[in-house]
Amino acid sequence: MTLPNVTFIVKALPGLVLISSFALPLPVFAHAIMVKSQPVGDSTVAESPKQIDVWFNDKVGSEYKALAVIDSAGKRVDNKDIGQETFDQSHIYVTVPQLTPGTYTVRYRVVSLDTHIVTGKYKFTLK
Numbered sequence: 001m002t003l004p005n006v007t008f009i010v011k012a013l014p015g016l017v018l019i020s021s022f023a024l025p026l027p028v029f030a031h032a033i034m035v036k037s038q039p040v041g042d043s044t045v046a047e048s049p050k051q052i053d054v055w056f057n058d059k060v061g062s063e064y065k066a067l068a069v070i071d072s073a074g075k076r077v078d079n080k081d082i083g084q085e086t087f088d089q090s091h092i093y094v095t096v097p098q099l100t101p102g103t104y105t106v107r108y109r110v111v112s113l114d115t116h117i118v119t120g121k122y123k124f125t126l127k
């Protein structure tokens with residue numbers, strides 16, 4: 001091995017160690033995290049959405065998934081027809097009837113690949 005290559009490896013070593021120390025605690029299957037939604041969390045929309053979509057950073061279990069849309073009075077308003085996209089199992093959705101103006105809370109519960117249950121919620125407003 002020539003000297004410049006050795007120098008490069010030595011310089012790169014701290015970075016490699018850093019990457020390794022971050023990588024080690026990660027399980028093979030990670031905890032799912034919500035990464036995107038439609039409507040977007042905390043957004044205000046002008047038209048009633050037909051469907052609420054939530055995406056996670058990894059696919060989630062097909063069983064025990066839940067997605068609910070709750071109005072400001074605490075009443076559940078979605079059609080209770082939760083679905084999961086076949087070719088992108090990180091994506092779950094539920095349809096909603098025509099919504100009246102107001103603020104809605106979307107609640108989700110899914111099982112990650114690491115078997116942990118992940119719950120969360122966000123709001124959107126229909127003006």
Ligand SMILES: [Cu+2]
Binds near residue numbers: 030031032116
């Ligand atoms: Cu986890």
